Amino acid sequence: MNEEILANGMGLMVYSMIILLLGMIVLVVVIWWRIISKTGYPGALSLLMFVPVANVVLIFILAFSEWPVERENRLLKGKR
Numbered sequence: 001m002n003e004e005i006l007a008n009g010m011g012l013m014v015y016s017m018i019i020l021l022l023g024m025i026v027l028v029v030v031i032w033w034r035i036i037s038k039t040g041y042p043g044a045l046s047l048l049m050f051v052p053v054a055n056v057v058l059i060f061i062l063a064f065s066e067w068p069v070e071r072e073n074r075l076l077k078g079k080r
Contacts, residue, residue: 040068 032046039062048054 036062038069040070040072 028049029046032049033043036045037043041062045058048058
């Protein structure tokens with residue numbers, strides 16, 4: 001009897017942790033999607049944050065390249 005209660009409790013805890021983890025993953029994707037979309041790049045690039053080397057490369061690209069939004073603003077203001 002006690003083993004069944006313990007097993008059911010552990011199963012509930014495991015399912016709760018899985019749901020929490022999936023929720024956190026979705027939250028991270030949504031946050032990065034919004035950030036990357038605001039730069040003018042496609043939001044789907046946010047999925048690269050789960051690829052070990054690509055995530056670092058993406059951060060460097062975002063930090064040191066001219067964003068499409070900046071390029072568009074510069075062209076609209078007539079500056080080259």
